[in-house]
Each structure stands twice: as C-alpha cells, then as structure tokens.
Amino acid sequence: MKPLPPPDAYVNGTWVATQRRYAVVDPYDDKTLVEVADCDDATVDVAIAAMTKVAAAWRATPGPERGKYLRAMGDAMLANEARYAEVCTRENGKALKESVGEVKYAASFLLWFAGEAERIYGETIPASRAETRIVVTREPVGPCALITPWNFPYAMLTRKIGAALAAGCPVVCKPAHQTPLSALLLAEAAHDAKLPAGVLNVVPSRDAARIGTKFIASPAIRKISFTGSTKVGMGLMRAAADDLKRVSLELGGNAPFVVLADADLDNAVAQAMIAKFRNTGQSCVAANRFIVDASIADAFTTKLVAEVAKFKTGHGLTDGVDIGPLIDDNAVVKVRRLVDDAIEKGAKLVHGARPDGNGFKDGKAVEPGARIVAPLVLSGITADMAVWREEIFGPVVAIRTATSEADALAQANDTDAGLVAYVMSKAAGQRFAEGLQSGMVGVNEGLVSAAQAPFGGIKHSGLGREGSRHGIEDYTNLKYVATKL
Numbered sequence: 254m255k256p257l258p259p260p261d262a263y264v265n266g267t268w269v270a271t272q273r274r275y276a277v278v279d280p281y282d283d284k285t286l287v288e289v290a291d292c293d294d295a296t297v298d299v300a301i302a303a304m305t306k307v308a309a310a311w312r313a314t315p316g317p318e319r320g321k322y323l324r325a326m327g328d329a330m331l332a333n334e335a336r337y338a339e340v341c342t343r344e345n346g347k348a349l350k351e352s353v354g355e356v357k358y359a360a361s362f363l364l365w366f367a368g369e370a371e372r373i374y375g376e377t378i379p380a381s382r383a384e385t386r387i388v389v390t391r392e393p394v395g396p397c398a399l400i401t402p403w404n405f406p407y408a409m410l411t412r413k414i415g416a417a418l419a420a421g422c423p424v425v426c427k428p429a430h431q432t433p434l435s436a437l438l439l440a441e442a443a444h445d446a447k448l449p450a451g452v453l454n455v456v457p458s459r460d461a462a463r464i465g466t467k468f469i470a471s472p473a474i475r476k477i478s479f480t481g482s483t484k485v486g487m488g489l490m491r492a493a494a495d496d497l498k499r500v501s502l503e504l505g506g507n508a509p510f511v512v513l514a515d516a517d518l519d520n521a522v523a524q525a526m527i528a529k530f531r532n533t534g535q536s537c538v539a540a541n542r543f544i545v546d547a548s549i550a551d552a553f554t555t556k557l558v559a560e561v562a563k564f565k566t567g568h569g570l571t572d573g574v575d576i577g578p579l580i581d582d583n584a585v586v587k588v589r590r591l592v593d594d595a596i597e598k599g600a601k602l603v604h605g606a607r608p609d610g611n612g613f614k615d616g617k618a619v620e621p622g623a624r625i626v627a628p629l630v631l632s633g634i635t636a637d638m639a640v641w642r643e644e645i646f647g648p649v650v651a652i653r654t655a656t657s658e659a660d661a662l663a664q665a666n667d668t669d670a671g672l673v674a675y676v677m678s679k680a681a682g683q684r685f686a687e688g689l690q691s692g693m694v695g696v697n698e699g700l701v702s703a704a705q706a707p708f709g710g711i712k713h714s715g716l717g718r719e720g721s722r723h724g725i726e727d728y729t730n731l732k733y734v735a736t737k738l
C-alpha cells in the first residue's frame with residue numbers, strides 16, 4: 254500500500270492530531286484504511302484564526318509568487334500520480350484508471366490558476382470629466398471556506414483552492430467525511446511547497462453540518478464555496494445571508510443527453526459512455542436522462558448495450574476493473590429505488606439485472622463488493638418516473654424517446670436543474686444548444702469539464718463559475734477608484 258498522508262488536521266502549517274477520530278473505510282469491503290482526525294470546534298477556530306492572521310500578507314504577495322506555490326503543488330501531484338491515484342481509489346472506490354484521470358484533471362486546475370494568478374487584470378474607464386481618472390482593480394474577498402464532496406475528492410478541491418489562492422484568499426477546506434485523505438495529500442503538497450502557514454487549512458470531520466455552521470458563524474470568513482446537494486446548498490445560502498457572505502454553489506444536475514435523428518451514432522455512443530459512466534455515474538455532470546429520437550432509438554440502444562456489456566466490475570485497484578463500488582449504502586439503496594420505481598411504472602430492462610440487494614441486510618452492506626451496481630440500461634422511461642426527476646448517481650442508463658427536435662428540447666428542459674446538457678447531431682447542435690436551459694452544453698461531446706472553461710449551472714444547479722478566468726473573479730471584489738488629477 255502506498256503511504257497515506259498524516260491522518261490529522263492540517264492547521265496553521267502544522268499537523269494537528271485531534272482526540273476524536275473516525276474510521277476512513279474502503280467502500281468495497283468496509284476495511285478501515287486509517288483513523289482520521291474528527292475536528293472539534295477549537296481546531297476549526299485555530300484554522301480560522303490562522304487564515305485571518307495571514308490574510309493581509311497573502312493578499313500582498315505578488316500574484317506570480319502565489320502562482321509558484323500552486324505550480325509546485327500541481328507538479329507534486331503529477332510527479333506522484335501513482336500514490337495520489339491509489340489513495341483516491343482506496344477511499345472513494347473508483348477504478349484506478351479513473352483515479353489517475355482525476356489526478357491529472359485536479360492538477361490541471363492548480364497549474365491553470367498558477368498562470369492566472371499572474372493575470373488578475375483591472376481596467377481603466379474613460380471618465381466624463383476631463384480631470385477625473387477611473388481605475389478598477391480586483392481585490393481578494395478574504396478568507397474562504399471550501400466544502401467539497403467525495404466524488405472527485407481532488408478535483409473539486411483544487412478547482413476551488415487554485416482560484417482562491419491565486420486571487421489572494423487563504424482557505425479552510427472541509428472535505429467530505431468519506432474522502433479526507435485526498436484532501437490531506439493536497440495539504441501535504443502545500444506543506445512541501447512551503448506555502449506560508451495559515452494560507453491553506455484542512456479540517457476533516459464526520460459532522461459536516463457542525464463545521465458548516467462554524468464557518469457560517471465566523472465573521473472572518475467572507476466567502477463559502479460549496480459543491481454538493483441542492484438542498485444543502487440552498488440552506489448554506491440562506492444561512493450566509495445574515496452576514497452577506499459571498500456564496501458559490503455547484504449543486505446537483507439532471508443532465509439530458511439528447512440524440513437527434515441525424516446524429517453520428519458511433520460518436521453518440523462513444524460520448525454517452527463517457528458522459529454516463531465516468532466515475533461510475535457518480536457525477537453532477539453525468540448524463541441522467543437519455544432522450545433519443547424515436548427513429549434511431551433501437552439502433553442507438555443496441556450499439557450502447559454492446560459497449561456497456563464490456564464493463565468489468567470489482568475492486569477499483571484490481572487490474573482491468575472499470576466499475577467499482579458506489580460510495581456508500583445510501584447510494585445503492587437510492588439506485589435500487591429508482592430502478593424499481595421505473596420498472597414498476599413500465600420501463601423495460603434492456604441490459605443488466607435489477608439490483609436485488611444481494612449482500613445487504615437491513616439496508617446495510619454486509620459482504621465485500623455488495624455496493625457494486627452492475628451497469629444496466631432501461632428503455633421506455635416516462636416523465637412520471639423518479640429516475641426522470643432525480644439524479645441517479647449510479648451506472649444506470651435511462652432512455653426515453655422523442656418524436657421531434659422540438660419534443661426533445663421540451664423534454665431536455667423539463668427539470669429544475671440546469672448544470673449541463675449534451676446534444677448529438679450532425680447539423681442542429683448549435684441551434685439546439687441555444688435552446689437548452691443549462692450552464693454548459695456538450696455538442697457531439699460527452700466531457701465538458703476542463704480547467705480553462707467556466708464550469709457551473711443555472712436554475713437549481715448553482716451560482717457562480719469555477720475554472721477559467723471567471724473562476725478567479727468569484728474570489729475577488731471589484732474596487733473602483735476615482736481620482737481627481
């Protein structure tokens with residue numbers, strides 16, 4: 254086993270062993286990897302105090318200098334890819350090749366923002382009075398709290414850390430309780446890069462609500478960036494309003510994957526495989542609702558099933574495995590509920606088996622591998638099925654047919670979510686994209702995530718953008734100075 258990071262909190266530049274600990278487990282078999290710090294309020298207070306103390310110095314550090322630390326962290330990730338990937342697979346369960354992909358993806362944010370730290374431009378604006386000059390600069394918002402999920406434990410953090418540190422904001426990070434080790438490895442990289450004490454803090458805990466409440470209550474914290482469920486995001490925004498903290502929210506999706514009649518079917522299937530099965534479907538940008546023109550639905554489904562049948566399931570570290578376990582019992586129970594509901598309401602199982610709860614007792618996994626859900630394909634989906642409204646977060650393809658382009662668009666927009674949408678078409682892609690209600694669109698493309706691009710949603714999928722130059726803007730305030738000559 255490759256070495257794990259210190260299983261402690263990382264606060265004010267040092268590793269802090271808290272008295273309370275909790276077990277981080279392998280989701281495949283519940284074997285304990287390590288007992289990690291379960292931060293008490295006092296440790297969180299030390300982290301907030303450390304950020305507050307260092308904020309002025311970090312803000313005054315020139316952008317190119319700040320970028321150097323980010324570059325060192327990104328380089329460390331890439332140089333130690335095998336270790337980072339193994340740690341991720343052990344605590345998250347995803348197949349090793351997915352973890353390798355995630356390490357590269359996560360490092361790309363650090364490297365991108367290392368460059369952007371040099372380009373936090375302001376502007377000058379021609380004034381209406383001859384003797385006046387208008388100068389606009391961007392200043393860091395101040396200390397930030399970053400709350401991240403377990404599905405991409407490195408990338409969801411580096412996308413926030415990279416932007417915040419580049420902008421000049423110190424951070425305290427609360428990783429998901431299932432995956433603190435990835436966050437602590439990033440803290441190790443920051444430590445090795447000699448990032449000044451207090452600029453980056455990591456406070457693992459099993460109790461996300463308590464830590465979130467501490468962040469909200471602290472007047473020192475000027476921004477909260479959260480990736481996770483829509484329900485929790487809305488609650489955070491309500492709570493943050495009392496102190497008018499800035500809030501960035503990357504919340505749930507319910508992505509339509511539209512295949513129009515003129516699509517190149519081979520490409521549509523190849524993109525569908527990425528959009529659906531990346532990270533075993535446990536992604537906010539996973540294709541959730543396949544909407545396929547009725548004239549090509551059979552052909553598309555047959556080709557897709559041929560690809561899905563090739564998947565190998567098992568422990569994420571086993572050679573050749575594509576699909577590891579889902580993250581926890583609740584995830585499996587949810588997928589089973591969605592599949593059962595769809596089949597009971599008339600959906601047809603065209604590939605795979607209905608997950609039957611083997612290896613589960615009283616809603617809990619009791620056998621190794623019980624959390625593996627083998628990929629399955631359902632057709633005949635209708636709008637009254639729960640699978641149409643809820644994020645599946647599992648390897649389930651749910652196909653509904655459309656009678657025309659207009660019908661497909663209406664179906665695609667039939668959701669409160671608006672994170673990403675995909676459309677496969679030789680001729681109509683751009684036109685269709687313009688009608689889609691989502692923050693991101695993949696046209697003949699099943700993977701939109703990239704450090705250079707603004708990631709984020711509309712409607713109930715969130716506020717703000719991450720990645721790209723817009724990602725930094727979310728961590729800055731505009732300051733306008735009017736000078737009389």
Ligand code: SIN
Nearest residue numbers: 404535536537538702
């Ligand atoms: C997510 O699932 O929240 C993000 C996935 C990505 O960055 O591609």
